[in-house]
Every structure is written in structure tokens, then in C-alpha cells.
Amino acid sequence: MYTCQLNPERWVAIHNNLANAHRNRIRGDHAENIEQAVFHYQQAIVTAREIGDKNSYSNISLELGKLYIEQGRWYDALHLFEESLAIHREGDDLDARADAIYQIARTHHLIGNLDKARTHYRDALRLYEHIRNQSGIALCRTGLGRLMIQMGFLDDAICELELAKRTYREMGEERRAAEVEEMLQMANHVKER
Amino acid sequence: MSAVLSQIFRFLRLVLSARLHYIERVDRPLIWRKKLPNKAMSEADRIFDELTNTLSRWGLEEIPFTESASCLGLSKLREVFTGRTQELREVLTLFQGRERKRILVYGWAGIGKTAFILEVLSVLQRKAKDTLATYISLPPKTDLATAALIALARGMEDDEWAQHQLNLMGLRPKKRPVQRTGKGKADILSIGIEAEETTVPVTPPRFPALSFEDLLERALKKYSRVVIAIDDLDKQDPARVRELLRNDQGLLKSGAWFMLTGHPSGLTRDILTSELGLFDLAIELKQLDQDTTYRMLVNYLNSARPKKATRDFDDPAAVQPFTPETACVLCERSDGVPRWLNRLGNYVLLKAASIHADLVTDDVLQQGLEYAAHQLRGQSGLTAEDYYVLDLVLEKRILSDETVTLTDLERLKAKEFSEILPILEKLVQYDLLRRLPSERAAEYEPTPLLIGKTEQKEDKAD
Numbered sequence: 195m196y197t198c199q200l201n202p203e204r205w206v207a208i209h210n211n212l213a214n215a216h217r218n219r220i221r222g223d224h225a226e227n228i229e230q231a232v233f234h235y236q237q238a239i240v241t242a243r244e245i246g247d248k249n250s251y252s253n254i255s256l257e258l259g260k261l262y263i264e265q266g267r268w269y270d271a272l273h274l275f276e277e278s279l280a281i282h283r284e285g286d287d288l289d290a291r292a293d294a295i296y297q298i299a300r301t302h303h304l305i306g307n308l309d310k311a312r313t314h315y316r317d318a319l320r321l322y323e324h325i326r327n328q329s330g331i332a333l334c335r336t337g338l339g340r341l342m343i344q345m346g347f348l349d350d351a352i353c354e355l356e357l358a359k360r361t362y363r364e365m366g367e368e369r370r371a372a373e374v375e376e377m378l379q380m381a382n383h384v385k386e387r
Numbered sequence: 388m389s390a391v392l393s394q395i396f397r398f399l400r401l402v403l404s405a406r407l408h409y410i411e412r413v414d415r416p417l418i419w420r421k422k423l424p425n426k427a428m429s430e431a432d433r434i435f436d437e438l439t440n441t442l443s444r445w446g447l448e449e450i451p452f453t454e455s456a457s458c459l460g461l462s463k464l465r466e467v468f469t470g471r472t473q474e475l476r477e478v479l480t481l482f483q484g485r486e487r488k489r490i491l492v493y494g495w496a497g498i499g500k501t502a503f504i505l506e507v508l509s510v511l512q513r514k515a516k517d518t519l520a521t522y523i524s525l526p527p528k529t530d531l532a533t534a535a536l537i538a539l540a541r542g543m544e545d546d547e548w549a550q551h552q553l554n555l556m557g558l559r560p561k562k563r564p565v566q567r568t569g570k571g572k573a574d575i576l577s578i579g580i581e582a583e584e585t586t587v588p589v590t591p592p593r594f595p596a597l598s599f600e601d602l603l604e605r606a607l608k609k610y611s612r613v614v615i616a617i618d619d620l621d622k623q624d625p626a627r628v629r630e631l632l633r634n635d636q637g638l639l640k641s642g643a644w645f646m647l648t649g650h651p652s653g654l655t656r657d658i659l660t661s662e663l664g665l666f667d668l669a670i671e672l673k674q675l676d677q678d679t680t681y682r683m684l685v686n687y688l689n690s691a692r693p694k695k696a697t698r699d700f701d702d703p704a705a706v707q708p709f710t711p712e713t714a715c716v717l718c719e720r721s722d723g724v725p726r727w728l729n730r731l732g733n734y735v736l737l738k739a740a741s742i743h744a745d746l747v748t749d750d751v752l753q754q755g756l757e758y759a760a761h762q763l764r765g766q767s768g769l770t771a772e773d774y775y776v777l778d779l780v781l782e783k784r785i786l787s788d789e790t791v792t793l794t795d796l797e798r799l800k801a802k803e804f805s806e807i808l809p810i811l812e813k814l815v816q817y818d819l820l821r822r823l824p825s826e827r828a829a830e831y832e833p834t835p836l837l838i839g840k841t842e843q844k845e846d847k848a849d
Contacts, residue, residue, distance in 0.1 A: 269630065288802075295803060307626050313788045313829055317803040320793050347827055
């Protein structure tokens with residue numbers, strides 16, 4: 195039998211797995227599944243912090259933050275993402291670092307801190323470009339495109355969205371490319387008007 | 388007998404003379420110092436007198452420039468406040484109405500937001516009936532409700548409860564409230580009461596918004612209008628300010644008028660686009676034009692002249708010790724930013740005084756500008772990290788979150804623009820950088836205060 199005291203590392207891993215399972219569960223009530231996932235992530239994160247497992251702590255923070263976003267707890271999410279980023283800054287995992295920055299950008303975007311969102315999207319984009327993470331590049335460009343539409347810079351928005359669409363096509367992500375195409379059409383439509 | 392009397396008189400005369408000498412030296416040291424011959428003057432005395440004489444030759448009693456409007460008294464502020472006619476008209480028109488408003492004043496660092504707010508409050512205090520106008524610079528780590536509570540309590544000097552609130556927060560009230568405890572004292576002949584005074588322990592308000600509401604209610608019984616100006620929000624992290632505004636929306640919609648200062652771009656735009664309704668009026672303070680800057684310079688210089696020696700704007704001697712030409716260059720270099728005019732004016736006059744210049748000629752001005760650039764770069768509080776960032780901006784001319792490269796950032800031991808943002812903002816507060824009013828990117832460039840004459844000429848030639 196595993197207990198938190200005897201096997202804290204396993205405790206963290208098990209709660210993390212349970213959280214992932216609840217998060218990805220298709221059956222049942224979605225909100226309840228999310229609540230269960232949040233509960234298990236919280237259990238895992240507390241223990242990870244206690245045993246000083248920074249890697250697990252930062253990864254779980256990122257996942258828990260994403261769920262908080264779904265629940266509308268934006269400031270709690272932002273706090274977790276920033277904690278996660280602070281840990282990743284100490285290491286050299288640029289992928290994880292870029293992911294944390296992207297999540298911060300997305301959260302600022304949701305809150306309405308457009309200025310901060312723009313700077314963080316660009317920060318994440320620079321890192322994704324450096325490590326040639328195509329999916330990350332496309333995500334950041336899509337975020338920037340949406341942001342620029344909101345700010346009224348339609349030419350910039352169209353430019354970013356075109357690049358995002360091309361990247362998704364290169365990756366074979368047609369569904370994503372179609373979503374971006376919809377946004378592009380909207381931006382062009384607004385521009386014409 | 389006469390010999391004895393003579394001895395006594397002689398003794399008394401000696402004592403009296405010694406006493407007079409003592410009075411001259413110790414009780415009235417200033418008079419004593421003035422009587423000293425020049426030879427006995429110390430080096431410091433001589434330097435002090437020289438500087439006073441230089442200022443006196445310029446027709447000034449002191450160097451009038453200050454870096455912040457809050458350092459000036461209200462009467463001095465009235466003397467030096469220049470321009471902003473349109474903006475004042477817009478704000479003061481609102482104050483003719485009965486309905487309370489929330490006003491946001493925003494613009495670059497040093498553009499004169501504080502001076503503008505203080506000028507409005509000063510007019511209200513003097514001219515608006517039954518108006519309580521209060522001001523506070525938002526302290527770090529303080530929410531808006533607490534700041535508003537402090538400002539209001541400070542404004543209600545005669546209200547015991549308001550002063551009690553200040554005391555509870557560990558702030559010095561105008562009238563120190565005390566807890567009085569009665570003590571019975573029985574005596575055979577009389578029965579007396581002894582009062583014992585104890586200081587109230589510091590306990591910050593648990594519900595500052597509610598405490599503010601209570602205090603506002605008390606204030607509105609006495610005044611028909613309460614105006615609370617909360618300054619320096621733009622000196623805090625934009626995301627935090629947004630959170631503060633979001634949390635204290637109820638407070639801002641209470642029965643008081645509010646005047647707040649905002650960031651020059653970014654946050655202000657974000658708030659105004661996504662939360663319309665939070666402010667009734669948003670006023671952007673832009674750079675002053677050259678003529679207004681020149682008038683401001685004259686006003687500053689006049690504020691340091693003896694009352695009878697003040698000059699009109701048209702008088703070329705109004706800018707003395709500057710010549711009209713060097714005054715124009717100074718105004719041009721200040722770029723219409725009042726704080727830059729103050730900083731540059733201050734450094735140029737300090738330099739001119741140190742070289743005993745009778746006039747600020749072209750040559751003296753250049754020396755002054757170089758001195759200013761040197762002094763600005765050497766301000767205390769700047770770290771090696773700050774200098775690295777400053778050098779990068781100086782090298783690139785404009786540093787933005789859009790064009791900065793990973794190589795640039797790695798030179799600063801960073802990988803994200805967000806990591807150096809706090810440093811860039813610090814350099815803005817130190818007047819070394821300015822943030823360009825672009826909405827598409829966070830762009831920073833060196834202020835004209837840092838650029839030498841030759842470089843600026845090259846710029847113009849380009």
C-alpha cells in the first residue's frame with residue numbers, strides 16, 4: 195500500500211495519473227470530471243512541493259493551471275503558470291519554458307491584459323522558433339492574430355494568421371488550418387468594411 | 388575703602404565683558420560670524436558665498452527646478468503650472484455637474500500627471516463650495532480601498548473617527564486620538580477621577596472598502612462633494628493595477644469622485660476597450676508644444692526671482708541666465724516633457740554655477756547637457772544589469788518585444804523580453820528611456836537627455 199509519507203514520489207505520480215485520467219475522461223459529466231482532476235492535481239502538487247520535486251511541481255502546475263482556466267479561475271491559473279515558469283527558467287528545458295510562457299500569454303489574453311499577452315506570445319514564439327517547435331509556433335501566431343484583431347491592427351493580424359495557417363498545413367493539421375482560415379476570413383471581411 | 392570698591396568695580400567689569408563676549412560667540416553665532424574678517428572664512432564659506440553671488444547675478448534666489456510636482460508646495464505649483472488649457476477645461480467642466488465622475492489621467496512618465504491632478508484639486512479647494520479634495524500617491528502593496536480610506540481620513544482633520552482610522556493603521560493623525568480609561572480615587576476630603584492615556588495598537592482595517600464607505604458617508608454629511616485623487620498607479624505593474632481596478636470597481640462607483648493616473652499606453656487602452664464604463668473621462672496628457680515649454684521655463688525662473696524682479700514672457704531677459712537661443716535649445720531638448728525640462732534645467736544651472744558663468748551661452752549649455760547625461764547615467768540605484776539593458780537600447784536605438792532577438796536577450800542573460808521589462812520600466816522612471824506610444828509593440832528608446840549634441844545633429848542630418 196502506498197501512502198503519502200512512505201512513498202511521496204509514487205503518491206505524486208499516482209495523483210497526477212488520476213488527474214490526467216479524469217481530465218481526459220469522455221464519459222460522465224465534464225464539469226465533475228474536471229473537478230476530480232483538479233482535486234488530484236492539487237493533491238499531487240502539495241506533495242511535490244513538500245518533497246522539493248521541482249520538475250513535477252512545475253509540470254503539474256501547468257496542467258492544473260489549464261484546468262483553472264476552464265473553470266474561469268484566471269488569476270489562480272496565472273499564479274501557477276508564473277510559478278512553473280520561474281522553475282523552468284532555472285533549467286534548460288526550452289520546450290517546457292515556452293509552454294509556460296504561452297499559457298501565461300493566453301491567460302493574460304483572456305483576462306484582457308492585451309499588452310502583456312502580446313509580449314508573452316512573442317516571447318513564446320521566439321523560443322518555439324529557436325527549438326523549431328512547429329505546433330508551438332502555430333499556436334503563438336494564432337494567438338497573436340486574434341489579439342491583433344482585437345486591437346484593431348488588421349494587417350498584422352492577417353499576416354500572423356496566414357503564417358499560422360501555413361504552418362498547420364505543413365504539419366498536416368487540416369482541422370486547425372481550417373479554424374485559422376475562418377479567422378482570416380473574418381479579419382479580411384472586417385478590413386474590407 | 389575706595390581701593391576695595393575700585394577692586395570690586397574692576398572685577399564686575401571683567402565679568403560683564405566676559406559675559407558679553409560669550410553672548411556674541413555662543414548665543415548669537417551668526418552675528419559673530421559676520422563680523423569675522425574675510426581671512427577667517429572657511430573654504431566652504433567662500434564657495435557658498437560664490438554660488439549665492441552667481442545666483443544673485445542671474446537674478447535668482449534659488450535654482451527653481453524640481454523633479455516632481457509633489458515636491459512643490461501648492462502656491463509654487465500655481466506659479467509654475469503652464470498650459471493644459473484644453474485638458475483643464477474638460478475636467479473642470481465635469482465639476483460643474485452634480486453627478487460624480489471617475490476620471491483617468493494618463494500619459495508618459497514625467498509628462499505632468501501629478502501636477503495636473505494637484506492643480507485641479509487646488510482649484511477645487513479654492514473655488515468649489517463644500518468640496519473636500521484629497522490626494523494620495525498609491526503606496527506599494529496597497530489596494531485602492533485602503534489608499535482611498537487613508538486619503539479621505541487625512542482630509543477630515545476634525546473628524547475624530549477619521550483620525551482614529553489613521554491611528555489604527557499606524558499612520559500619524561493630525562490629532563492624536565487616545566483611549567481614556569477612568570480611574571476612581573477615593574479620599575477622605577475629596578473624590579477625584581484620574582485619566583489614564585494609552586496609545587491605540589496598530590490594526591489595519593479588515594474591510595477597507597466598508598470602512599471607506601462609512602467614512603465617505605460621514606464626509607458627505609459635511610461636504611456636498613468628495614474628490615479622491617489616487618496618483619502613481621502607472622508606477623506599478625500593469626497587470627496588478629488592472630486587478631486592483633477590477634477588485635475595487637464597487638469603490639470606484641461609490642459616492643465619491645475619483646481621479647486616477649494611468650499608464651501611457653497598453654493598460655490604459657486595455658481598460659478603456661474592455662471595461663468601458665469604469666471611467667467617465669480619460670484624458671491623455673501629451674507633450675507640450677515648444678511655446679508652452681518656453682513659457683513653463685519662464686514661469687519656473689520667475690518663481691525663483693524676487694517678487695519685483697519677475698519678467699514677462701516677451702522680455703528676452705525673462706529666461707536669464709539663459710539667452711533666448713539657449714532657452715529654446717533647452718526646451719527643444721526637453722521634448723515637451725516637463726520633468727525633462729526640470730532635470731535638464733537643474734543640471735545646466737548647476738554646471739553654470741560651478742563654472743561661475745554669467746550667462747548660459749551655447750558653450751555653457753553644451754557643458755550642462757553633457758553634465759546632465761553623465762549625472763543621469765550615474766544615478767544611484769542603478770545596477771550592472773540595468774546598465775547592460777541601457778547599453779543594448781542605446782546600441783539598437785529602439786528595443787521592442789517584436790524585433791528583439793534571442794541573441795540580444797542572451798547577452799543580458801535572459802531568454803524573454805518579459806524578463807527585462809521591469810528593468811526597462813525602471814530605466815523609464817529614471818528618465819533614461821522612454822516607452823514609445825505604440826500599441827503594436829512594447830518599444831523603448833533612449834530619452835533625448837542621454838544624447839549628446841553631435842549625435843543629435845547627426846540624427847537631424849539623417
